Amino acid sequence: MILLTPGPVQTSPEVPAAAACDIAPWDREFSPEYAGIRDAVREIAGGKPGEHATLPLQGCGHFMVEAAVRTFVEPGAKILVPNNGQYAERIARLAEECGRMPVVLPVPDTRGVTAEEVAAALAGDPAITHVGLVHSETGSGIVNDPAVVGAAVRAAGRRMILDSVSAFGALPLDIAAMPECDAVLFTSNKCLEGLPGIGFAVCPVERTRARRGQAGSWCFDLGDVLWHGENKGWGSFRFTPPVQALRAFGVAVEAYRREGGQAARLARYQENMRILRDGAVALGLRPYLDTAHQGPIILTLHEPDLAGWSLQGFTDALKRRGFLISNFHTTPTPSIRIAAIGANTPEVMHRAVSAMGEALQELREVRAAA
Numbered sequence: 001m002i003l004l005t006p007g008p009v010q011t012s013p014e015v016p017a018a019a020a021c022d023i024a025p026w027d028r029e030f031s032p033e034y035a036g037i038r039d040a041v042r043e044i045a046g047g048k049p050g051e052h053a054t055l056p057l058q059g060c061g062h063f064m065v066e067a068a069v070r071t072f073v074e075p076g077a078k079i080l081v082p083n084n085g086q087y088a089e090r091i092a093r094l095a096e097e098c099g100r101m102p103v104v105l106p107v108p109d110t111r112g113v114t115a116e117e118v119a120a121a122l123a124g125d126p127a128i129t130h131v132g133l134v135h136s137e138t139g140s141g142i143v144n145d146p147a148v149v150g151a152a153v154r155a156a157g158r159r160m161i162l163d164s165v166s167a168f169g170a171l172p173l174d175i176a177a178m179p180e181c182d183a184v185l186f187t188s189n190k191c192l193e194g195l196p197g198i199g200f201a202v203c204p205v206e207r208t209r210a211r212r213g214q215a216g217s218w219c220f221d222l223g224d225v226l227w228h229g230e231n232k233g234w235g236s237f238r239f240t241p242p243v244q245a246l247r248a249f250g251v252a253v254e255a256y257r258r259e260g261g262q263a264a265r266l267a268r269y270q271e272n273m274r275i276l277r278d279g280a281v282a283l284g285l286r287p288y289l290d291t292a293h294q295g296p297i298i299l300t301l302h303e304p305d306l307a308g309w310s311l312q313g314f315t316d317a318l319k320r321r322g323f324l325i326s327n328f329h330t331t332p333t334p335s336i337r338i339a340a341i342g343a344n345t346p347e348v349m350h351r352a353v354s355a356m357g358e359a360l361q362e363l364r365e366v367r368a369a370a
C-alpha cells in the first residue's frame with residue numbers, strides 16, 4: 001500500500017526496518033545516537049549550537065503545540081491565531097484548554113495570512129504576547145510564510161510559536177534569522193519521512209531556560225526538557241521514549257541528507273504536486289485552491305458532482321488499486337485531500353493519477369449498473 005496521506009507518510013523500507021530491534025534508550029551505545037539526532041535536527045531548523053536546542057517529547061505534533069503554548073505563553077495571556085484552517089483551530093483549542101486566551105484572526109483557508117493582517121491585529125490588542133502560526137495548513141494546503149509574518153511579529157515586539165509540523169524539512173526555515181521565534185514544532189513523521197512517535201521543538205536556549213517550571217505540567221515543560229539535556233546529557237531522557245522509532249528516525253535523517261536536504265526534498269514534493277494537480281484537473285476534478293496559493297504539501301480537490309459519489313467509496317476504490325488517502329474532510333466544504341509528501345517519487349504520482357481515473361470510472365459504472 002502506498003500512503004498519500006499527510007501523516008503517517010510513506011516511508012522508505014530502510015526506515016521501518018531500522019526499528020526492528022530491541023534497544024535501551026539509556027544504553028551507552030544509543031545515547032550518542034540520540035544526541036546526534038538532536039544536533040542534526042537543530043541544523044535543519046537553521047539553529048546555532050549553544051543558541052538553539054532540540055527539545056523532543058514522546059508523542060505527536062499536538063503534544064508539541066501544547067508544550068510550546070504551556071512553556072512560553074503565560075497562564076491567562078493572549079495568543080493570536082491566524083485561522084486559515086483546521087490546524088490553526090487546533091492551536092486555539094489547545095491554548096484555551098491550557099488556560100491561555102486565544103484571539104482568533106479569521107482568514108480564508110484559500111490563502112496565507114498577510115503581514116498587514118497580523119500587524120493590525122497586534123496593534124489592536126497590546127495584551128497579545130504571542131502569535132501561533134501554522135506554517136503549512138494541512139487542512140486546505142495553503143502556506144503561511146513564517147519569515148513575512150515573523151517580521152510583523154518582531155516589529156510589534158511580540159513572540160511567535162510556529163507549527164511547522166507538515167512543512168519542516170521541505171519548506172525553507174532559518175530560526176537563527178527569526179529572533180521573535182520561541183519554538184518551531186514538528187515531528188519525526190511528515191516531511192522528514194520517519195515513523196510517527198516523536199515530536200520536536202527547536203527553541204532558543206536562553207528564553208527556554210528562563211521558562212522552566214511555568215508550564216503547569218511536568219510532562220509538557222520544554223524548559224525542563226532543556227534542563228535535563230544541559231544537566232544530564234543530550235543523549236538522555238526524562239521518560240521512556242519510543243526508542244525504536246528514534247533509531248528509525250536517525251536513518252530517515254540520513255536519507256534526507258543523502259537526497260540533498262531541504263532544497264532537494266522540496267523539489268521532489270513540488271514535482272509530485274505538479275503531477276497530482278495537473279493529473280486531477282485532466283480528470284475533471286477542480287482544485288480547492290488557486291494555483292497562486294497552492295502549497296507543495298497538500299492537494300485538496302472539490303468533490304466531483306458525480307451521481308453515486310462518496311468519499312469513502314472513492315477511498316475504497318483507490319485502496320483496491322494500492323493507494324490510501326484520507327477518508328474525512330478537512331475543509332468547510334467537502335473536499336478530497338491528497339498528500340504530495342512522503343517517500344514517494346514522481347513516478348508513483350503518475351500511477352496515483354491513473355488509479356484516481358480508474359476509481360472515478362468505477363464509481364460511474366457502479367452507479368450506471370444500479
Ligand SMILES: *Cc1c(COP(=O)(O)O)cnc(C)c1O
Nearest residue numbers: 007060061062087138163165166
Ligand atoms: C500533522 C499536523 C499536526 C500534528 O498532528 P498529530 O496527529 O498530533 O501528530 C499539527 N499541525 C499540523 C499543521 C499538522 O499537519
